[in-house]
Amino acid sequence: MKIFSNEEMKNLDRIAIEEYKIPGIILMENAGIAVVKEIVKSLEIKENKRVAILCGLGNNGGDGFVIARHLISYGLGVDTYVIGNTSSIKGDAKINYEILVHLKASITTIKDEEDLAMLEDSLEKCGILVDGILGTGLQRPIEGVIKEVIAIVNKSKKEIIAIDIPSGINGDDGEVYGEAVKANKTITFQLPKIGNILYPGSDYCGKLLIENIGIPKNAIDAIEAKISLITEKMVQALLPKRYSDTHKGSYGKALIIAGSFGMTGAAILASKAALRSGAGIVKTAVPKELSVIIENQLIEAITVSLEELWNQDNQQAFRLKGEDAIAIGPGSGRAEAFKKLLEAVVEEATVPVVIDADGLNLLAENIDILKSLKAPCIITPHPGEMARLTGLSIDEINRNRIDVARGFSLKWKVITLLKGARTIISDEKGNVYINSTGNPGMATAGSGDVLTGMITGLLAQGISPLEATITAAYLHGKAGDRTAEKYGQYSMLAGDILEEIPYGIKELLKF
Numbered sequence: 232m233k234i235f236s237n238e239e240m241k242n243l244d245r246i247a248i249e250e251y252k253i254p255g256i257i258l259m260e261n262a263g264i265a266v267v268k269e270i271v272k273s274l275e276i277k278e279n280k281r282v283a284i285l286c287g288l289g290n291n292g293g294d295g296f297v298i299a300r301h302l303i304s305y306g307l308g309v310d311t312y313v314i315g316n317t318s319s320i321k322g323d324a325k326i327n328y329e330i331l332v333h334l335k336a337s338i339t340t341i342k343d344e345e346d347l348a349m350l351e352d353s354l355e356k357c358g359i360l361v362d363g364i365l366g367t368g369l370q371r372p373i374e375g376v377i378k379e380v381i382a383i384v385n386k387s388k389k390e391i392i393a394i395d396i397p398s399g400i401n402g403d404d405g406e407v408y409g410e411a412v413k414a415n416k417t418i419t420f421q422l423p424k425i426g427n428i429l430y431p432g433s434d435y436c437g438k439l440l441i442e443n444i445g446i447p448k449n450a451i452d453a454i455e456a457k458i459s460l461i462t463e464k465m466v467q468a469l470l471p472k473r474y475s476d477t478h479k480g481s482y483g484k485a486l487i488i489a490g491s492f493g494m495t496g497a498a499i500l501a502s503k504a505a506l507r508s509g510a511g512i513v514k515t516a517v518p519k520e521l522s523v524i525i526e527n528q529l530i531e532a533i534t535v536s537l538e539e540l541w542n543q544d545n546q547q548a549f550r551l552k553g554e555d556a557i558a559i560g561p562g563s564g565r566a567e568a569f570k571k572l573l574e575a576v577v578e579e580a581t582v583p584v585v586i587d588a589d590g591l592n593l594l595a596e597n598i599d600i601l602k603s604l605k606a607p608c609i610i611t612p613h614p615g616e617m618a619r620l621t622g623l624s625i626d627e628i629n630r631n632r633i634d635v636a637r638g639f640s641l642k643w644k645v646i647t648l649l650k651g652a653r654t655i656i657s658d659e660k661g662n663v664y665i666n667s668t669g670n671p672g673m674a675t676a677g678s679g680d681v682l683t684g685m686i687t688g689l690l691a692q693g694i695s696p697l698e699a700t701i702t703a704a705y706l707h708g709k710a711g712d713r714t715a716e717k718y719g720q721y722s723m724l725a726g727d728i729l730e731e732i733p734y735g736i737k738e739l740l741k742f
């Protein structure tokens with residue numbers, strides 16, 4: 232599903248209005264009605280059915296006026312508050328405001344401290360507050376009276392329903408612009424905005440609903456989206472098919488180069504995850520001294536030693552035996568010999584390579600090696616690893632997750648998967664995919680190793696590197712969500728996530 236920036240949304244409205252000749256006031260009416268439906272649902276179980284609607288001077292406020300009119304027509308008690316000077320209301324919003332005036336609706340303007348005190352008391356009398364102060368037109372940090380209104384709304388302990396996006400959340404990046412409404416539910420129109428999806432905006436939205444307001448599909452298709460949300464439907468279509476007349480060779484051979492003394496688990500988790508994701512054969516390459524432990528724990532994989540794979544003393548080319556995908560780095564440590572092996576893999580591999588964990592830390596010491604890649608490459612850093620790769624601070628990375636992932640992909644021609652709450656994936660052309668499955672319980676040691684294994688297992692089955700990365704990120708989060716349901720976010724382990732992969736996939740295939 233496409234996700235739009237404020238500018239793209241404006242452009243979409245313009246195309247609908249100018250090229251398809253749909254009057255803006257119809258879109259506003261549809262938007263208002265979509266929110267009314269939700270308000271009515273919420274009111275059904277509420278004793279206090281009075282609704283307060285807070286409107287700004289733009290079209291977000293215009294939607295608020297439409298909502299007020301419909302609720303009044305249902306015979307409900309509605310108080311409309313306009314923040315600012317009503318003479319500044321223009322266009323479709325003005326038409327809807329004037330209808331309310333003609334209806335002799337209760338409209339109060341909020342301009343100063345005295346009005347604010349009155350507002351605080353009045354909101355107490357309502358069951359639901361509707362936030363139509365600002366939408367995708369937010370241009371600068373919230374301050375003054377609006378800031379105080381938002382503080383009052385947030386303090387109210389009432390159910391808050393936001394129109395399109397909570398006021399104060401920047402639609403372009405999900406950041407709080409000075410102050411923002413903390414809604415219980417947000418009804419966004421036609422397509423999610425980036426700010427509805429990324430944190431902290433996503434938290435401020437509460438439950439997010441996406442409602443059609445009648446913008447034609449052709450108009451949406453006309454805008455080339457640079458950012459998409461990974462959906463269940465998308466992943467269902469990408470999951471490699473299994474046919475009757477096949478054998479293990481049909482589902483590919485994954486090579487996992489992982490583990491070192493003290494970090495054997497990473498190799499086991501990644502290898503099992505590759506198998507659980509459907510790879511036909513998994514070969515796990517570990518330092519020789521770990522072979523026995525691995526063999527004990529990982530009965531379905533073939534084990535080889537790093538020495539067999541690559542003889543450092545003789546500087547031999549690293550040997551592939553029909554592998555379809557390679558992962559390198561989970562729990563590998565940062566020994567010089569391993570760095571050399573990593574460089575050999577990057578330079579010589581002719582099948583897709585996933586670089587993770589210590590592989591990324593070593594890559595950061597000699598990032599130019601990426602210029603010699605022959606095969607597609609996927610890097611899977613968490614923000615700390617990304618900081619080492621780019622020289623940016625973790626804070627800078629987290630504030631610009633999309634730009635950082637995209638920038639890295641464009642510069643180095645690799646697929647970047649930037650981990651965290653809302654994992655960001657960018658392809659080499661800068662197309663971005665956001666994953667919304669997963670939960671904070673996944674912030675547990677080894678959970679990233681599982682993801683690496685999943686990507687590699689899917690790659691081995693022959694789907695494209697981008698498709699494998701998208702599918703793995705979604706299914707990894709889904710397995711994590713199932714695990715959190717079972718064990719709770721505190722106690723879940725990476726090994727538990729691994730055990731939920733099959734059920735996540737089965738659930739997906741049911742529909």
Ligand SMILES: NC(=O)C1=CN([C@@H]2O[C@H](COP(=O)(O)OP(=O)(O)OC[C@H]3O[C@@H](n4cnc5c(N)ncnc54)[C@H](O)[C@@H]3O)[C@@H](O)[C@H]2O)[C@@H](O)CC1
Pocket residue numbers: 244255258259260262287288289290291292293294364365366367368369370371372373374377394395396420444
């Ligand atoms: N045809 C359309 O464009 C449609 C728009 N819709 C609604 O319209 C909204 C966008 O409307 P607008 O573009 O009018 O934008 P907004 O309603 O978000 O607000 C724009 C106004 O707020 C002012 N403003 C911006 N930042 C401010 C700040 N920090 N403090 C105080 N004032 C600030 C701007 O100068 C402008 O006057 C959407 O979010 C959606 O709710 C819907 O009605 C559907 C159709």
Ligand SMILES: Nc1ncnc2c1ncn2[C@@H]1O[C@H](COP(=O)(O)OP(=O)(O)O)[C@@H](O)[C@H]1O
Pocket residue numbers: 588613650651652653654668669670671672673674675676677678679680681682707
């Ligand atoms: N709050 C969160 N919400 C969603 N996913 C998360 C959250 N925290 C962590 N994760 C996911 O858990 C995984 C952790 O990986 P990583 O940090 O590499 O762990 P490790 O190196 O211990 O294996 C990543 O896929 C990340 O996206």
Ligand SMILES: [K+]
Pocket residue numbers: 291362363364365366393394395396397398
């Ligand atoms: K709003």
